[in-house]
Amino acid sequence: MTKVFFLVIIRHLLEQREQQILSIHACRSEQTAGRRIPEPPCPVRTAFQHDRDRILHCKSFRRLKHKTQVFLSPEGDHYRTRLTHTLEVSQIARTVARALALNEDLTEAIALGHDLGHTPFGHAGERVLNELAPGGFHHVRQSLRVVDVLEKEGAGLNLTFEVRDGILKHSKGQGPILCEDPAVMAATLEGRIVRLADIIAYVNHDLDDAQRAGLVKNCQIPEAITSILGASHACRIRTMVTDMIENSLGIDDSTIRLSRPVADAIVELRDWLYEHVYQVPTVHEDFEKASRVLRELFVFFAGNEKALIAHGGRRLFGDRLDVSVVDFIAGMTDRYAINLYHRLFLPQPWKIL
Numbered sequence: 578m579t580k581v582f583f584l585v586i587i588r589h590l591l592e593q594r595e596q597q598i599l600s601i602h603a604c605r606s607e608q609t610a611g612r613r614i615p616e617p618p619c620p621v622r623t624a625f626q627h628d629r630d631r632i633l634h635c636k637s638f639r640r641l642k643h644k645t646q647v648f649l650s651p652e653g654d655h656y657r658t659r660l661t662h663t664l665e666v667s668q669i670a671r672t673v674a675r676a677l678a679l680n681e682d683l684t685e686a687i688a689l690g691h692d693l694g695h696t697p698f699g700h701a702g703e704r705v706l707n708e709l710a711p712g713g714f715h716h717v718r719q720s721l722r723v724v725d726v727l728e729k730e731g732a733g734l735n736l737t738f739e740v741r742d743g744i745l746k747h748s749k750g751q752g753p754i755l756c757e758d759p760a761v762m763a764a765t766l767e768g769r770i771v772r773l774a775d776i777i778a779y780v781n782h783d784l785d786d787a788q789r790a791g792l793v794k795n796c797q798i799p800e801a802i803t804s805i806l807g808a809s810h811a812c813r814i815r816t817m818v819t820d821m822i823e824n825s826l827g828i829d830d831s832t833i834r835l836s837r838p839v840a841d842a843i844v845e846l847r848d849w850l851y852e853h854v855y856q857v858p859t860v861h862e863d864f865e866k867a868s869r870v871l872r873e874l875f876v877f878f879a880g881n882e883k884a885l886i887a888h889g890g891r892r893l894f895g896d897r898l899d900v901s902v903v904d905f906i907a908g909m910t911d912r913y914a915i916n917l918y919h920r921l922f923l924p925q926p927w928k929i930l
């Protein structure tokens with residue numbers, strides 16, 4: 578047996594294992610609707626393993642470590658960043674996928690890729706780019722643009738349909754978390770798990786970080802929420818995760834869902850966080866400053882193509898200049914945006930004595 582032939586057998590064995598152990602509702606790697614540009618399969622990994630690895634190795638993924646989750650450029654070592662948020666979403670989603678015998682590799686790939694298009698400074702950055710970009714801006718569409726176009730110098734990652742679909746349909750904004758509209762929901766159950774794992778992760782870790790920052794205390798959380806979800810961080814995550822596992826994939830249906838009381842309590846907690854954390858003046862003031870930084874960078878580069886190229890921006894496929902500027906700014910980390918703002922708009926000290 579040649580070495581190459583042996584390697585190909587490995588992928589077939591992995592695909593066979595999926596046939597044996599996954600639920601009939603799972604999306605199997607072998608059944609993928611494929612990649613936008615057909616390519617030979619990896620000899621030792623399934624299609625979804627391959628996608629997961631491509632995302633993990635891309636530059637946009639590494640930049641998540643210096644992008645805001647809620648608190649801007651926190652000095653404390655224990656605050657979440659967009660990267661740790663992504664890892665927490667992935668961990669929760671994989672736990673549910675494995676418990677329901679769904680495809681854990683597909684779930685992980687969607688979770689790791691879901692926020693790749695997030696701007697610096699979290700939702701403050703997203704809001705300002707939405708105002709300035711022709712046609713608006715949403716991190717979901719930008720996440721897909723990152724994997725389809727922007728990574729690998731314009732070649733994209735050429736991911737499978739199922740991973741791209743899950744990335745595109747993960748976001749709920751302030752809308753309903755449970756929804757049956759097929760235009761809104763991911764085509765796979767694995768994508769639907771990530772949609773719920775995203776909100777489970779962020780309501781819990783944002784609350785934990787807000788307590789760390791001294792903005793709220795555990796005893797302030799309304800009893801209507803704690804009586805259903807629990808009084809501690811660990812207890813609340815456990816309640817949400819086990820509720821999703823218990824209420825999904827009934828005998829004659831194939832839906833990912835939460836029970837009504839738990840879903841309502843999560844929405845109530847999210848609304849409470851908006852009021853007591855996301856929109857409080859101390860957090861909001863920094864958002865205003867961050868918005869000003871990005872607005873000035875946008876105006877400067879939208880009127881100066883040479884400067885865009887000189888500072889690391891790119892023009893791809895004849896995109897309009899303002900589209901290239903949005904790509905450049907959306908890809909920045911918080912610290913990159915602040916350093917660039919300093920260099921461009923603030924006087925620099927003479928370094929020669």
Ligand code: MG
Pocket residue numbers: 662666691692775
């Ligand atoms: Mg997210």
